[in-house]
Amino acid sequence: MIESLASLLMVTVVLVLGPYVVAVLDRLVATPTGAMAGDVWLGPLSRAAWLLTQQANATEAPDWQAWRLSPALYLALAAVGLAVVPWSPTLIATDLVTSVVLWGSVEALATVVIFLQGWSANAVLPLIGAYRYVALGLSYILISMFVLIGVALPAESLQWTQVVTAQESLWNVIRQPLGLPLFLVVGLGLTFWGPLNLADSTDLAGGTSAEVSGPSRLAWELARAVMLVAFSAIAATAFLGGWLGPWLPGPVWVLLKTLAVLALLLWLGHRLPRVAPERCVTLMWVVLLPLSFVDLIWAGVLALWA
Amino acid sequence: MAVSWLRQLAARSRVPVFPVWGWHDDALLARLALSSQVELVDSPRHASVLLVIGEIPAALRDGLRRLHDQLPAPFAAVWLRGAPIVALGAPVQIARDDQLIETLVRTHRELMLGQRESAPRLLPDEPPNPWKGLGDDGHGGEGMMGGNPYGRPMAMNMQNDLRDGLTLDSLTFRLGPFFPLLPAGLCAEVTLQGDVIQSWETRHAALPQRLDPIFHAARQHPVSIADLELARARHHLVQLYRALHLAGLEHVAHQAVSLSQRLTSSSRLDGLRRQLMRSGIFRLAAMDGVQLDGELASHLGGPAARAAGLEVDLRTNDASYQSLGFRPQYRTAGTTRARWEQWLGEIKQSLQLARQAERDNLHTANTGAVETPRGPWADERPADGSALLDEVLPGLEWDEAMTLIASLDLRAVADAPREASA
Numbered sequence: 001m002i003e004s005l006a007s008l009l010m011v012t013v014v015l016v017l018g019p020y021v022v023a024v025l026d027r028l029v030a031t032p033t034g035a036m037a038g039d040v041w042l043g044p045l046s047r048a049a050w051l052l053t054q055q056a057n058a059t060e061a062p063d064w065q066a067w068r069l070s071p072a073l074y075l076a077l078a079a080v081g082l083a084v085v086p087w088s089p090t091l092i093a094t095d096l097v098t099s100v101v102l103w104g105s106v107e108a109l110a111t112v113v114i115f116l117q118g119w120s121a122n123a124v125l126p127l128i129g130a131y132r133y134v135a136l137g138l139s140y141i142l143i144s145m146f147v148l149i150g151v152a153l154p155a156e157s158l159q160w161t162q163v164v165t166a167q168e169s170l171w172n173v174i175r176q177p178l179g180l181p182l183f184l185v186v187g188l189g190l191t192f193w194g195p196l197n198l199a200d201s202t203d204l205a206g207g208t209s210a211e212v213s214g215p216s217r218l219a220w221e222l223a224r225a226v227m228l229v230a231f232s233a234i235a236a237t238a239f240l241g242g243w244l245g246p247w248l249p250g251p252v253w254v255l256l257k258t259l260a261v262l263a264l265l266l267w268l269g270h271r272l273p274r275v276a277p278e279r280c281v282t283l284m285w286v287v288l289l290p291l292s293f294v295d296l297i298w299a300g301v302l303a304l305w306a
Numbered sequence: 307m308a309v310s311w312l313r314q315l316a317a318r319s320r321v322p323v324f325p326v327w328g329w330h331d332d333a334l335l336a337r338l339a340l341s342s343q344v345e346l347v348d349s350p351r352h353a354s355v356l357l358v359i360g361e362i363p364a365a366l367r368d369g370l371r372r373l374h375d376q377l378p379a380p381f382a383a384v385w386l387r388g389a390p391i392v393a394l395g396a397p398v399q400i401a402r403d404d405q406l407i408e409t410l411v412r413t414h415r416e417l418m419l420g421q422r423e424s425a426p427r428l429l430p431d432e433p434p435n436p437w438k439g440l441g442d443d444g445h446g447g448e449g450m451m452g453g454n455p456y457g458r459p460m461a462m463n464m465q466n467d468l469r470d471g472l473t474l475d476s477l478t479f480r481l482g483p484f485f486p487l488l489p490a491g492l493c494a495e496v497t498l499q500g501d502v503i504q505s506w507e508t509r510h511a512a513l514p515q516r517l518d519p520i521f522h523a524a525r526q527h528p529v530s531i532a533d534l535e536l537a538r539a540r541h542h543l544v545q546l547y548r549a550l551h552l553a554g555l556e557h558v559a560h561q562a563v564s565l566s567q568r569l570t571s572s573s574r575l576d577g578l579r580r581q582l583m584r585s586g587i588f589r590l591a592a593m594d595g596v597q598l599d600g601e602l603a604s605h606l607g608g609p610a611a612r613a614a615g616l617e618v619d620l621r622t623n624d625a626s627y628q629s630l631g632f633r634p635q636y637r638t639a640g641t642t643r644a645r646w647e648q649w650l651g652e653i654k655q656s657l658q659l660a661r662q663a664e665r666d667n668l669h670t671a672n673t674g675a676v677e678t679p680r681g682p683w684a685d686e687r688p689a690d691g692s693a694l695l696d697e698v699l700p701g702l703e704w705d706e707a708m709t710l711i712a713s714l715d716l717r718a719v720a721d722a723p724r725e726a727s728a
Contacts, residue, residue: 124498
């Protein structure tokens with residue numbers, strides 16, 4: 001009972017503090033080049049306060065319900081993702097036997113929610129952003145599916161706690177060297193961050209959120225940030241041994257590994273240009289999807305050999 | 307009434323500014339881009355302050371009014387170097403450039419603290435075209451098809467697909483005149499099929515650009531080649547900044563605009579070029595799609611023409627440049643990638659020329675004709691090239707089209723030079 005409450009508390013804390021950590025880390029990663037100047041620590045809070053004081057604007061005949069609901073749904077999906085992250089063998093909000101599958105469904109449903117955000121504004125640029133995500137989302141999800149089956153094979157289970165336990169002898173990042181790089185691409189796509197930010201991109205003046213202001217925009221940004229944290233925690237679980245590690249308590253290891261993945265994603269976001277949609281499709285289907293097959297075959301052969 | 311802690315906190319945020327350029331000014335853009343207190347945004351919905359620089363021609367003022375009303379409250383309009391449009395209530399006017407950042411910060415702060423009223427709306431809050439109420443579904447026509455609900459055509463296909471034969475519903479809309487990814491003033495009627503541009507019809511040309519005064523002075527009397535070449539390099543660096551911002555490479559964009567502001571003859575481009583190469587932008591961005599043919603490229607002149615293989619540069623006729631061993635650089639492909647490489651090559655060449663000329667204190671020998679960063683200016687100023695987009699954009703995906711536009715300098719050269727920044 002106490003552990004259930006503690007795990008729910010962990011999810012709540014990450015939901016509340018995660019966006020701030022993302023904003024600070026993003027500024028720290030960007031600041032050495034001066035690309036995102038301003039107060040690193042207070043900047044995210046003052047920006048959030050500004051968005052809270054700003055009017056949530058209207059467009060001409062939007063789908064109000066869907067427009068208001070989509071940030072909340074994206075946030076809810078991120079919360080579901082966080083709920084299946086095991087912070088220790090017992091500290092986990094929902095230790096489903098199919099938690100790996102549940103995470104896969106989060107990735108699939110994100111496509112619907114992101115489309116909803118762009119479509120419901122009833123404006124041109126958000127609509128293009130929405131369609132773009134739908135066009136590309138399938139390729140991210142397919143790669144993710146093969147990579148996740150790869151990490152489930154040595155565990156002989158679709159449960160994240162078993163996936164972590166199976167890494168006691170060797171972390172998946174070493175056992176399946178293609179897995180983590182491929183999964184990071186999925187993460188950038190799922191959260192439409194940095195080089196794979198094609199839904200909310202500069203060429204669409206903000207894409208699905210081009211017409212959003214005030215608290216609605218803040219909610220959308222918070223949801224994106226929490227999804228980034230949730231993805232990083234899942235990546236740490238799937239490839240970096242989750243709670244496994246010497247000296248420190250398990251939850252601290254999960255936290256440190258999550259922060260490391262998060263920092264890497266944010267760094268990639270600042271160092272790589274946005275990939276052109278047409279090249280992105282080619283890259284996904286011609287290069288990365290076959291690589292994910294190779295990753296799966298590799299994982300299967302190792303599992304048989306073991 | 308006591309100001310809430312939320313508003314106190316909001317007043318400390320960076321000022322989100324949506325700039326509208328009546329008179330474009332590279333130095334001012336650089337100042338805004340480099341300020342730690344200001345954030346330039348791409349959507350009016352994301353701004354707290356609408357900054358209008360220079361006079362807005364009468365033909366574009368309706369567009370400005372519509373843009374003005376898109377900013378969410380509380381917001382303010384700040385006017386620099388131009389008079390506010392008549393109907394605007396309580397505008398903020400700035401006389402000197404050096405007051406700009408301070409005024410933007412103060413205005414934002416006053417808005418947040420409730421010390422300044424939000425700017426009033428200029429237009430009635432109603433659809434631009436009334437709802438027709440005709441047809442089975444109120445779509446303005448008969449049966450399932452036809453009609454112009456809200457004055458706009460239905461999103462239904464009337465044209466064949468240009469790309470792969472997969473016909474989708476087409477969507478027609480007006481873009482501009484202050485869409486941040488287009489040159490200011492450029493307005494077009496665009497039809498998309500999916501994200502492929504089916505047609506692009508330019509309805510209003512880009513506003514002319516005001517060049518550095520040295521290019522105007524060079525037509526009157528000999529000027530220092532070092533100063534002329536540094537001004538040219540600055541111009542190309544700001545162009546590069548815009549293209550890099552569009553590509554999502556903010557840190558390299560920041561580096562480019564920062565270099566433009568501290569540029570001297572001893573500056574080096576190597577760091578910036580290295581960052582660009584490492585980022586993989588030439589492989590990841592859509593830069594190889596469309597080739598500008600010789601005719602279109604010669605119409606634009608300048609780096610765009612040289613990137614398409616035309617060895618045209620008025621500097622070759624100047625005895626002082628000849629004494630420096632000047633030979634114009636050129637590429638052959640005429641693609642977006644070639645124009646980026648041309649910019650980088652010409653910036654490096656300008657820095658080399660500036661170093662050599664500074665050593666010998668060389669001045670231009672020819673007057674009356676000058677090679678501006680936009681193209682040759684002999685008898686006539688470089689003319690607007692906006693209409694060229696009607697030919698080159700159909701068939702391109704949106705991202706590729708925007709990347710292509712950012713690689714072209716389409717604006718005509720104005721008869722007056724840029725004002726010296728205070």
